[in-house]
Amino acid sequence: MSSIGLPLAERWFERRHIDNQITLLWEPHVTPLMRCNIWHVRGTSKDMIVDTGMGVASLVEELVDVLDKPVTAVATHSHGDHVGGHHEFDEVLVHPAEADDMKYPRLTSLDPIEAWGEAAIESLRRAGYKWDNPQFVTALPAGVAFEGFTQRTARVTRLIDEGDVVDIGDRQFEVLHLPGHSPGSIGLWEAETGTLFSGDAIYDGPLLDELDHSDIAVYCKTMERLINLPVDVVHAGHDPSFGRDRLREIASNYLARRS
Numbered sequence: 001m002s003s004i005g006l007p008l009a010e011r012w013f014e015r016r017h018i019d020n021q022i023t024l025l026w027e028p029h030v031t032p033l034m035r036c037n038i039w040h041v042r043g044t045s046k047d048m049i050v051d052t053g054m055g056v057a058s059l060v061e062e063l064v065d066v067l068d069k070p071v072t073a074v075a076t077h078s079h080g081d082h083v084g085g086h087h088e089f090d091e092v093l094v095h096p097a098e099a100d101d102m103k104y105p106r107l108t109s110l111d112p113i114e115a116w117g118e119a120a121i122e123s124l125r126r127a128g129y130k131w132d133n134p135q136f137v138t139a140l141p142a143g144v145a146f147e148g149f150t151q152r153t154a155r156v157t158r159l160i161d162e163g164d165v166v167d168i169g170d171r172q173f174e175v176l177h178l179p180g181h182s183p184g185s186i187g188l189w190e191a192e193t194g195t196l197f198s199g200d201a202i203y204d205g206p207l208l209d210e211l212d213h214s215d216i217a218v219y220c221k222t223m224e225r226l227i228n229l230p231v232d233v234v235h236a237g238h239d240p241s242f243g244r245d246r247l248r249e250i251a252s253n254y255l256a257r258r259s
Helices: 112-116 118-127 216-226 244-258
Strands: 014-017 022-026 038-042 047-050 071-074 091-094 165-167 172-177 186-190 195-199 233-236
Touching: 112 118, 216 244
Parallel strands: 047 071, 071 091, 195 233
Antiparallel strands: 014 022, 022 038, 038 047, 165 172, 172 186, 186 195
16 A cells, blocks of 8 residues: 555556557546546657656556657647656657646646645536546555655657648658647647547547636637548547547537637
8 A cells, every 4th residue: 555545556557459550558547537548659760659648657668568669759738647758758749839838847746636726626627527536546556655746857859830740650640739728739630541639629528628728719719620620530638539520529519618
């Protein structure tokens, strides 16, 4: 048991192969709100990691069996549930609007009250999230203490913006600037396959647009853009992947509620 009574986790990450190039990883002992989807995409010249989770345990150690070439770690945005492991990678990409955030730990406690305060948690409840766990985690890996946890800073090596390309050899992903949830939210779009890694710009759950740096009017413009994107599959920052019809439904519902 940990020092605050949390059980020890035998495994910190779980994974599922989507196809022969894309693997989804997640942290089952992280509370659902903070349980980011971590995407590993194999390329011929590089691999790409899209978001890195909480940083409680080493993502590089988890992927030691598959990381056999250089890795490009992309941050779809700089929220703490998405960038905790970016410090482990030599190549880190993020939008300029959130590059400075990567210099500072985004999460300095595993206690939500200490990290965010009561008002922020209440706003999440209003957005539709159940909050019945007193910590961000329900277990801890061996050797990790609850007290004193803080995420580590990451060194950004490349700024990416609308129209830039992340090239991993046999696959090229175009950067789409998709602000609203946060100023520097981006997606990675592969037109050839109709694949979109959307981060938190759109996912199949309660969308957060009332954070201190969110912008509802801008988010509506992002939804108007996404609703016309000819996607086949959206691999989002949270919750299950979905197709074009569900994307249009989510975006349409958001616009009906906020426009």
